[in-house]
Amino acid sequence: MPEAIKDSFALALAQGNPVLGDIPGNLAKIREFRADAAEQGADLVVFSELFLTGYPLEDLVLKPALQEAARVACEALAKETEDDGPALLIGLPWEEKGLVYNAMALLDNGKVETVRFKCNLPNYGVFDEKRVFAEGPLPGPINFRGLRLGVPICEDIWSEDVCETLAETGAELFIVPNGSPYWAGKHDQRIQVAAARIAENGLPLAYLNQVGGQDELVFDGASFVLNADSSLAVQMPDWEEACTVTRWKRDGEAWVCEQGERAVLAEGETAKYIACVTGLRDYVGKNGFPGVVLGLSGGIDSAISAAMAVDALGADKVHCVMLPYTYTSSESLEDAKACADALGLRYDILPIHDAVDGMTKALEPLFKDTEPDITEENLQSRARGTLLMAISNKFGPMVVTTGNKSEVSVGYATLYGDMNGGFNPIKDLYKTEVFALARYRNRERPKGCLGPEGEVIPERIITKPPTAELKADQRDQDTLPDYEVLDDILECLVEQEMPLKEIVARGHEPALVKKVERMLHLAEYKRRQAAPGVKLTAKNFGRDRRYPITNKFREEL
Numbered sequence: 001m002p003e004a005i006k007d008s009f010a011l012a013l014a015q016g017n018p019v020l021g022d023i024p025g026n027l028a029k030i031r032e033f034r035a036d037a038a039e040q041g042a043d044l045v046v047f048s049e050l051f052l053t054g055y056p057l058e059d060l061v062l063k064p065a066l067q068e069a070a071r072v073a074c075e076a077l078a079k080e081t082e083d084d085g086p087a088l089l090i091g092l093p094w095e096e097k098g099l100v101y102n103a104m105a106l107l108d109n110g111k112v113e114t115v116r117f118k119c120n121l122p123n124y125g126v127f128d129e130k131r132v133f134a135e136g137p138l139p140g141p142i143n144f145r146g147l148r149l150g151v152p153i154c155e156d157i158w159s160e161d162v163c164e165t166l167a168e169t170g171a172e173l174f175i176v177p178n179g180s181p182y183w184a185g186k187h188d189q190r191i192q193v194a195a196a197r198i199a200e201n202g203l204p205l206a207y208l209n210q211v212g213g214q215d216e217l218v219f220d221g222a223s224f225v226l227n228a229d230s231s232l233a234v235q236m237p238d239w240e241e242a243c244t245v246t247r248w249k250r251d252g253e254a255w256v257c258e259q260g261e262r263a264v265l266a267e268g269e270t271a272k273y274i275a276c277v278t279g280l281r282d283y284v285g286k287n288g289f290p291g292v293v294l295g296l297s298g299g300i301d302s303a304i305s306a307a308m309a310v311d312a313l314g315a316d317k318v319h320c321v322m323l324p325y326t327y328t329s330s331e332s333l334e335d336a337k338a339c340a341d342a343l344g345l346r347y348d349i350l351p352i353h354d355a356v357d358g359m360t361k362a363l364e365p366l367f368k369d370t371e372p373d374i375t376e377e378n379l380q381s382r383a384r385g386t387l388l389m390a391i392s393n394k395f396g397p398m399v400v401t402t403g404n405k406s407e408v409s410v411g412y413a414t415l416y417g418d419m420n421g422g423f424n425p426i427k428d429l430y431k432t433e434v435f436a437l438a439r440y441r442n443r444e445r446p447k448g449c450l451g452p453e454g455e456v457i458p459e460r461i462i463t464k465p466p467t468a469e470l471k472a473d474q475r476d477q478d479t480l481p482d483y484e485v486l487d488d489i490l491e492c493l494v495e496q497e498m499p500l501k502e503i504v505a506r507g508h509e510p511a512l513v514k515k516v517e518r519m520l521h522l523a524e525y526k527r528r529q530a531a532p533g534v535k536l537t538a539k540n541f542g543r544d545r546r547y548p549i550t551n552k553f554r555e556e557l
């Protein structure tokens with residue numbers, strides 16, 4: 001039986017990257033973290049929200065078999081705490097009297113000592129927890145070897161009630177396990193929320209988040225400890241697994257965390273770039289692909305996607321194919337080759353003339369009395385999409401799709417053509433941000449990136465006017481307004497749901513604002529069929545923005 005905690009204790013924060021549904025794999029990770037924490041003298045190791053199963057579980061948690069497998073793994077793990085090692089605070093779904101809770105279990109002395117449930121279930125943006133979990137009752141503290149731990153679970157700290165109840169019922173500090181996805185500016189929000197709970201209750205707070213990608217979400221880690229005066233005691237690194245042991249001392253009635261690691265966090269473009277790379281890496285890795293393949297056109301979208309793929313997976317796992325047709329310029333061929341060379345990846349050229357001519361011939365009996373139009377343009381895109389999917393089928397790599405948020409917004413992409421693919425690393429980046437990130441990556445290679453340093457996206461790819469090259473002398477701006485203008489209107493419409501009048505008041509042409517609004521609504525059917533991609537903003541296309549496809553509503557202006 002371990003001794004009661006008196007004047008000091010050591011708390012390990014296990015900032016890990018679970019694989020959703022891989023209970024044996026996550027269990028193995030828990031054991032590794034525990035061994036590491038034991039070596040560092042920890043008394044307790046805490047894991048992020050639902051770590052044993054992975055987060056977010058979505059409807060998978062409704063499966064009794066999943067609940068049962070998690071419970072069995074938890075009981076087995078509890079037995080292992082009979083040794084002298086640290087206790088464990090782990091997250092898992094917990095069924096009781098027919099209701100399923102989002103729970104944290106304290107495993108100590110060879111058994112499950114206590115379980116407590118999440119009270120405030122987030123049900124906005126990407127979150128849908130009320131659909132699958134029951135709300136827990138307002139909790140009291142967990143007794144850990146005589147120490148009274150307040151354990152609010154993630155959303156539980158985003159309002160006052162749970163922390164207030166825990167403090168009133170004797171909690172001595174807060175330990176907060178989270179599954180808190182990244183979006184730009186999120187870390188500052190978390191610190192503010194934590195500081196508010198500390199100010200209300202006068203207790204220190206350890207905030208633990210997971211890392212890694214899970215479908216469209218990426219988690220940045222960046223766990224931290226704030227003391228009761230809201231000063232930062234520990235800042236763990238972002239975007240990487242880590243096990244940090246925080247050391248606590250009693251000062252009269254209060255607990256104080258000793259000053260520890262102070263990692264510098266990625267911000268702005270660095271954070272966004274790492275988020276795209278992390279999302280792609282984990283999607284490809286966790287779904288078991290040997291690598292990726294993508295069409296490299298000499299344009300900026302495919303160039304930055306190729307750079308992100310190399311940074312995520314290494315050049316040996318990225319295959320780029322130039323698929324030229326009649327309208328492909330010599331500059332595009334040169335630029336694609338220069339980009340492939342700079343990134344050091346496998347590059348092939350497969351002309352699509354035969355494929356397009358073959359489809360044109362097959363359609364001739366029906367099309368012979370018609371004029372060429374966008375149909376023929378789309379055949380080029382579909383030939384490319386088909387060939388890339390064939391390479392995927394034959395050799396196994398996943399097709400990376402490369403549409404930016406501006407294109408995805410207005411439907412400037414071909415269904416079953418360039419929209420083909422399994423995952424899109426730039427889906428939540430407007431075109432103007434794609435340009436900025438390309439320049440950024442040429443200046444700087446952020447941590448964890450496996451590609452070369454220096455210029456990886458040749459300058460001309462960034463400076464030349466964007467073109468789909470589906471007909472002679474085509475430019476994106478023949479069909480779309482300048483990207484600076486388009487992106488500003490889209491940001492207002494998508495992220496802010498701003499009334500059209502207010503968008504016009506920013507200096508935009510009324511007719512253009514109406515046109516963009518119309519394109520945005522009309523493209524809903526394409527987005528519903530589009531590949532998933534990394535969420536970077538507070539409102540991505542996907543779970544954050546659920547619009548009907550059939551929709552005749554248009555705002556008056």
Ligand SMILES: Nc1ncnc2c1ncn2[C@@H]1O[C@H](COP(=O)(O)OP(=O)(O)OC[C@H]2O[C@@H]([n+]3cccc(C(=O)O)c3)[C@H](O)[C@@H]2O)[C@@H](O)[C@H]1O
Nearest residue numbers: 374377378381411412413414415417418468470479525549
């Ligand atoms: N509400 C709805 N629900 C379900 N399906 C709907 C639909 N409305 C149209 N459709 C279907 O969608 C079809 C039109 O969509 P789609 O076939 O994609 O063709 P569409 O959107 O007409 O053309 C593709 C556009 O993407 C542009 N673009 C830009 C950059 C690159 C590339 C590229 O390919 O590399 C393309 C290209 O210039 C063109 O403006 C209709 O013929 C119809 O079959």
Ligand SMILES: Nc1ncnc2c1ncn2[C@@H]1O[C@H](COP(=O)(O)OP(=O)(O)OP(=O)(O)O)[C@@H](O)[C@H]1O
Nearest residue numbers: 295296297299300301302322323402418466467468
């Ligand atoms: N000639 C080509 N060879 C290989 N892939 C191509 C070719 N043309 C288009 N693609 C694929 O289709 C996608 C969509 O084309 P699109 O023209 O929108 O993008 P881009 O060429 O990368 O960038 P930009 O819009 O700046 O020209 C490309 O990103 C690329 O993956």
Ligand SMILES: NC(=O)CC[C@H](N)C(=O)O
Nearest residue numbers: 122154155158179180181
């Ligand atoms: N898992 C959760 O409860 C997440 C919700 C929380 N507000 C966050 O994004 O940090």
